[in-house]
Amino acid sequence: MSYSPKRIAILGSTGSVGRQALEIIAADESLSVVGLSAGANWKLLAEQAKTFDADAVAIADPEAAKELISILSEGTDLLTGPESMNDLIWQVEPDMVLTAVVGSAGLGPTLTAIKCGADLAIANKESLVMAGAIIMPAARKAGINVLPVDSEHSAIFQCLIGHEHKDVHRVTLTASGGPFRNKTLDQVEHASLDDVLKHPTWKMGRKISVDSATMMNKALEIIETHHLFDLPTHRIEVVIHPESIVHACVEFFDGSVLAQLSRPAMTTPIAIALSYPQRPAHPSAPLLDLAETGALHFEEADTQRYPALELGYEVVRRGGTAGAILNAANETAVEAFMSGRIEFGQIVGIVEKVLTETPIKTEIDLETILATDNEVRQRTEEIVIGN
């Protein structure tokens, strides 16, 4: 059988998820690369564009663009500037866009991909947290697939294939508990960035490592789960699972639970999103040996002990701009911690303060979301400075 490979654009191709996605594509002839984007790493971007014979690349930083142009292969177009990711999508018209950029920068291109009719593989969780209520209806209207790349949401997605939404009693997201699982936030109030980056099971970027230690990452995932799978808060639970082997469970009303398991590596969820609805073998996906694993442990995720979790539920209940507020406050507070301006133990408190004090708008569009994002960052910065 002969067929055209799926044409993929990767936004954030020089980051951890982007690089793993390219490894998967390199080993799978049913997948091809048509566009790539990066923030500033022009050297790696040029190399990737050459290896994968990309039609076009986008780089946000104009200085990096100047370096890039001199070494870019002929036949690969270069786009630059703040709108370059959107321009890239319109130019290459991919079958699928993988959004692997970090932070609120991913939101605009996510909406552009939908407008362009491309399927979405979403690794940029901030876009869903900020604007899931815009993205999901737009995706449904456009008839495109939204494939989650986050391991927990990929797990829910896989457990739901072939099953009906109306039969879902609840979904359970697992949380490793992060590096401070056996400590309270009080005990780790003065934890250093080095301590935070020592994650027991996952190798991740810095921002998500901090979110994992505060449990804010799971709060964001509660919000994503709500949007991706159209579930209210009482159908979304979190359980601590230190081994990070079971990524999520779906319990049906008949008492049966489906769970998705794999070794804690992003390869599997990335591959599944890129190849959907196919499930080809991926040589780099590590196999799971349950007997070798020995035991899987589960404990309650106490919202008293992990106050960030409660913020996730609160955002779902309030809706509107609440997700954008939480996300902007958290990104700003995490940044302040990473640059040594606040203590680790202050992050969640600052986010909670901002979420409580900021008026929530219920009618939302992209403009409102971006304006909220901007205002909340300033407001959070003021709190950090006044601290």
Added chain:
Amino acid sequence: MSYSPKRIAILGSTGSVGRQALEIIAADESLSVVGLSAGANWKLLAEQAKTFDADAVAIADPEAAKELISILSEGTDLLTGPESMNDLIWQVEPDMVLTAVVGSAGLGPTLTAIKCGADLAIANKESLVMAGAIIMPAARKAGINVLPVDSEHSAIFQCLIGHEHKDVHRVTLTASGGPFRNKTLDQVEHASLDDVLKHPTWKMGRKISVDSATMMNKALEIIETHHLFDLPTHRIEVVIHPESIVHACVEFFDGSVLAQLSRPAMTTPIAIALSYPQRPAHPSAPLLDLAETGALHFEEADTQRYPALELGYEVVRRGGTAGAILNAANETAVEAFMSGRIEFGQIVGIVEKVLTETPIKTEIDLETILATDNEVRQRTEEIVIGN
């Protein structure tokens, strides 16, 4: 929305699975009972027929039939004799037949259900072990659904819904390890029937409790898995899982594993088979709380330590009448143990001896299978007596 309830016939309605099925049907208005059968328990059968307003009942024992006729409600027909289960199916023309009888007696009615165009909910594992190679092609040809009721096969079935056979790398059946998990067969050679019936997680009938202790139950399940899901031996694994919460896993080539979990109770798999493709709430299905469960353990199922397992694989590799030989030898040997004529530790050795010594026919039909069953029972009985 108004619709006709699914019309179900239960073969073996007075046994453990039959009674649980009736509880589920009583609580679900989308399910109804049209026919019931029992071996000899005429009192309970009459009660069930009245409660569920069955069109007809079948009872094999003519003496029991005489008692039954006097108390059976008007409007419920009575069938008796060795062919009464087949007659029942032809008479009531059900949408689904639940085969919950124990042993080889279930094979004929299973084939009758297929001829009659009824979906099958199979709790009678012997029929698949003996004649899966006849049942499955006949079911495919007739276009009927075959729903496994065994918890492990229900788990595989559920994990495969919406997924493709070609993407399956392997399935893993879990085994609790039975009451003698930390002992070798040598150590439990002289175990009593009482010891054997003390199963740690499942409450089951006597024959299956013995099979669970010898691990022959898992050998039978390997053979069932092969037939139900068309998988060769190298795609079927067994892992010891003492908690009996994870019932089976399906691993795909992309490295992802789906597992089905539920508390060790037959309610869930029975309900799923009866209601398929719907998944209504079943009030009697116990919910799973992973945090309360605490830990799930897994260890290798060593075929050296559990020689019965290897017999399961051997039967799949050899095909033909091998399944009928294994099943007849095992039923006879278990019977001999339960009546105190052989030691617990002799069961597997006798079955192995019979399987090794009996010529296997590769061309099979129902007649050959039943003749083999008969011959092997005699041959096994001779070994038991000569012992």
